[in-house]
Amino acid sequence: MGVPAFYRWLIQKYPKALVEATEETGVSIDTASPNPNGIEFDHLYLDMNGIIHPCFHPEDHPCPPKTFEDVFNNIFLYIDHLFSIVRPRKLLYMAIDGVAPRAKMNQQRSRLFRTAKDREIAEAEEDRLRIQFKMDGKPVLPKHECEVEDSNVITPGTEFMYKLSEALRSYISSRINNDPGWKDIKVILSDANVPGEGEHKIMSFVRQQRRVAGYNPDTRHCIYGLDADLIMLALATHEVHFSILREIGQQPVHESSNMANTSVLWVKKPYQFLHIWIFREYLELDMKISDDSDPPGNLTIDLERIVDDFILMCLLVGNDFLPHMPSLEIHEGALDLLMAVYKKEFKNLGGYLVDMSRLAEDKGTGYVKLSRVEKFILLVGLYEERIFKKRSELRERQLKRLCNYANNQDDYNGGRIMEIGTKNSSCVFFSEKAPAFRDSAMVSEENVSFPLVSDDAGSSEIVGNTKELNEILKSNLRKHNDLYMKGSCTDKVRFGNAGWKQRYYKEKFSAESSMDIENWRRELVANYTKGILWVLVYYYSGVPSWTWFYPYHYAPFASDMKGLAQVRVRFEKDSPFKPFDQLLAVLPPRSAHAVPKVYQTLMTDEQSSMIDLYPSDFDIDTDGKRFQWQGLCKLPFIEVGRLLSETKELEKNLSEAESERNRNSIDQLYLGRTHKLASQIFSLRPNPNEMVNIDTSLRCVCFEMIGGFMHIPCLLPGVNVPDKTITESDIMDAQLWHEVQVNRPTNRN
Structure with a gap:
């Protein structure tokens, strides 16, 4: 997740650090040919969760995946396309999020509980609309259950993640054996059973490589991922030749021309590189x-x-x-x-x-x-007083503007807005008709999967009715998410007021x-x-x-x-959770199907000693916010001691396959049998007993990096820094937000 809105801030402030990626088109692309972007990258790192999620639940897709196999095929196409853009010559590193540090689990727990609540609210509203359509004599397509309904299964330890690892191993074997661009590179898979967040496993690898004898300081790195913290992590490596690849937020283009008859579609978007060496030039001047x-x-x-x-x-x-x-x-x-x-x-x-x-x-x-x-x-x-005062003034102005807009409508959401208060905590819209939703959680229409609509699904009338139902559902979810318009806005703290x-x-x-x-x-x-x-x-x-x-x-x-300076702390290097322990720590009861049966009662049985940690309803603090998604999810923190004491006994009842999913493992290195290892591979410590022959032409080695090396936060000797292209005239003078009379800072040259 990282720093919210950081990427938007960066591209507005330092635009020349971004370059649109050149992509070749065609059915068959020779990835062994020179890179059309003019840079020959050595290493490509994939933060895989940024690939898995859009392939599992693509937004506004006319034909979303229905099975795990569909998702896997989408992922393979996604990787193929990224590989064709970057064309690494030495290494491809694919890192899936494994068990996270306890500090991250609070955020994961909040997000997954919210996702489950979103689905519950959306399904209830869809059921209400279906009843209404039936009463109006408007038939619609029936609901269809599928394997990919619950995106919470994208969590270490689930059957989905285990099957994904198996599928990726087969995919790697196929590409090394059949794609010339893959033939002479090393491929590392760090799957969900390897502890750590994907991007941090990647950066740990980069830091370790910098300490290996013979490492080339001019190694060209490229990492793909959607999290803004990749930018800070790349800066922290102090590697100059680092680029970040990500999509540009534009309208997607569907690769298939026969969308109605294709069960699995991959959505292409334009890409751009963020070059860290240019970003560093901006920082040096700014x-x-x-x-x-x-x-x-x-x-x-x-x-x-x-x-x-x-x-x-x-x-x-x-x-x-x-x-x-x-x-x-x-x-x-x-x-x-x-x-x-x-x-x-x-x-x-x-x-x-x-x-x-x-x-x-x-x-x-x-x-x-x-x-x-x-x-x-x-x-x-x-500066806090001035910031809060400015924020309060803007909020009051916005409330008045929205109130005037709503009162000018003949009919808004079934009733007219009668009054609004802005001078105290009662900044609430009063509507003659109450909303049809429960008010306990955030809802976002982007998080809802709608039934597949196809011209082959029945009569045009049924198809049209289903499309109408989906549009009404999306509209209602948007209205429910807007606290100002729904009449649920509060401001108890009133920042900016005495x-x-x-x-x-x-x-x-x-x-x-x-x-x-x-x-x-x-x-x-x-x-x-x-x-x-x-x-x-x-x-x-x-x-x-x-x-x-x-x-x-x-x-x-x-x-x-x-008093900050008086704080003393020493962190103890302890051990990560096991995958099933993290599942219990972050998943809501609605996703209990994703954990082994012997664990499910801990989350769902009213007599469970841990049931208080899995509330079906919980408070979302939206005070001072306009949208529910901006609110803070106030869940009870998981008590690790209680959790581990329960799972320690239950582990004994796991099946062999479940025990395999519950283990923490290490990275896997894949090589063609004829591959000559580059010098940096000698920093690895392979275990001969864990050498696996995938087939007659491919080997897999499980390995760990040699420990004890500390990161050097500086440029390495011998690095060739690119010629500078940024000048003083490229630096924008940003006036501080609280000093201007508009919503955003004004940038001027």
């Missing part, structure tokens, strides 16, 4: 220290250190492991604000915020200058007195600081602790981070 903030003492300006500080700023704006501070929204120019404060106050701060080169030698927190970070965040906190901080602590933490607020502030600052350190280490050195997590739903204010 992060230039101002004249009135010369470096202190004998400190010299080092781009690599500035890059590391920039990564810290990005993590403060948002990440998958901590709730972001209330005043730091990237669409409100938060990153521009952090950069401006950093440049202006660099001398007063005392220099750089982090020194990641000390991570290897310091087991404490010496790699972060906590006193400087505290001073920096408190300086950012000085007393907002006290109201925040009262509403979010039930803190009534000044002493309660101070106690909560200290507790939050201590845990949030640990979280910042955890995320920073994770980005540079791998998982510092598999079991640590931030134990609250909300973050402190930037202005409340006093």
Whole structure:
């Protein structure tokens, strides 16, 4: 997930870092021929979950997949196309999300519970519409159950993920044996049984390779993925020749010309490269220290250190492991604000915020200058009042505009909006007709799969009625998701109005007195600081602790981070969950079918000792939000001790096949039998007993990287940095969001 809206911010601020990818067309593409993009990439890394999800539940697809086999075929076509664009000459690394750190499971649990609730609400509304259509004498196509109804099965340990790994092994064998572009490359598959998030497994591999004797510092890397944090992770490697490939958000083009009769379709979109070396050029100019903030003492300006500080700023704006501070929204120019404060106050701060080169030698927190970070965040906190005031003014203006719009409609959602309040917590629309949905969770029409409509499905009348039902369903889901229009908008904290901080602590933490607020502030600052350190280490050195997590739903204010410098923490390197333990930690009861039968009663039986951890209904905090998807899902945190004590006994009843799905494994390396291993392969430690002959012309080796190497956060000796193309005239001067009179910052040359 990463930093919300970061990619949009980047392409608007640093547009020349992006280049449209050239794609060859045709039935048969020679991937061994020169790359039409003018760059010969050495390594291609695929963050596979960015491929699996759109192949499992494509948006607005006329013919979505019905079976696992359909999904697998879509994935193979997807990989083929990415391979034809990048054409790696040495290595293809495919990484599927395995068991995640405990810190990530809170976000996963929230997302999967919401997905299940979305489906429940959408199905209830569809059933209501079907009854209505039947009463009106309008026949529609019947519902069809299929294997791919529940996307929550895209989680380590499920039967779907196990079958996907088997399918990918066959796919790799076929391509190495039959595609000239695959013949001489190494292929690594890190499937869902290998612990770790896909993108972090990839970056760990890159960091380890940099320490191998004979590694070429001019190795050209390309990674495909949809998460914005890939950009920060690529920067953190300090590899210059790094590109990120991703789709451009435009209307998809369907490859097949016979859509009605094709059960599986792959949707093509245009792609673009984000070149990290150009992004670094932008940062070098845009992060230039101002004249009135010369470096202190004998400190010299080092781009690599500035890059590391920039990564810290990005993590403060948002990440998958901590709730972001209330005043730091990237669409409100938060990153521009952090950069401006950093440049202006660099001398007063005392220099750089982090020194990641000390991570290897310091087991404490010496790699972060906590006193400087505290001073920096408190300086950012000085802008909170102005940010909240601007946000409040815009919200009030928007509410009035929407109210005027709705009152000008003859009929809105079955009833007229009568009144709206904007001066207090009662900013609620009052409608004569209540909505037909339950109000307990977020609904997004993009997350709903609709019945397949085909001209072969029956009479044109039935097809037309079904299309009409689907359109009404989508429209109703959109209306349900809009809290302003639905009449469910609240604003209890009222940021920007006097007393907002006290109201925040009262509403979010039930803190009534000044002493309660101070106690909560200290507790939050201590845990949030640990979280910042955890995320920073994770980005540079791998998982510092598999079991640590931030134990609250909300973050402190930037202005409340006093005392950050006194926090001391030492993470213990423990072990990851087993796949089935993670399934129980993140899946909702509605997805209990995805876990082994012996585990299902823990999630569904009312007499289960853990049933309190699997609520069928839960609170979504949408206070101050317009859309339900913006709300915070307040689920109880999984209690690891209780969970593991239950599963320890149940594991004994697993079948052999289930036990195989529940094990943590290591990466698999695939080679053609005639392949000559490149020099870097000697950094691997193959186990001869685990050598597998896939067929007469292919071998598979299970391996682990040699441990003990620490990442070097700088350019490697001998690297050839590309000639610079970005100049001062390319840097946009962004006025701070709270200083302008429009919704977004105005960029001017």
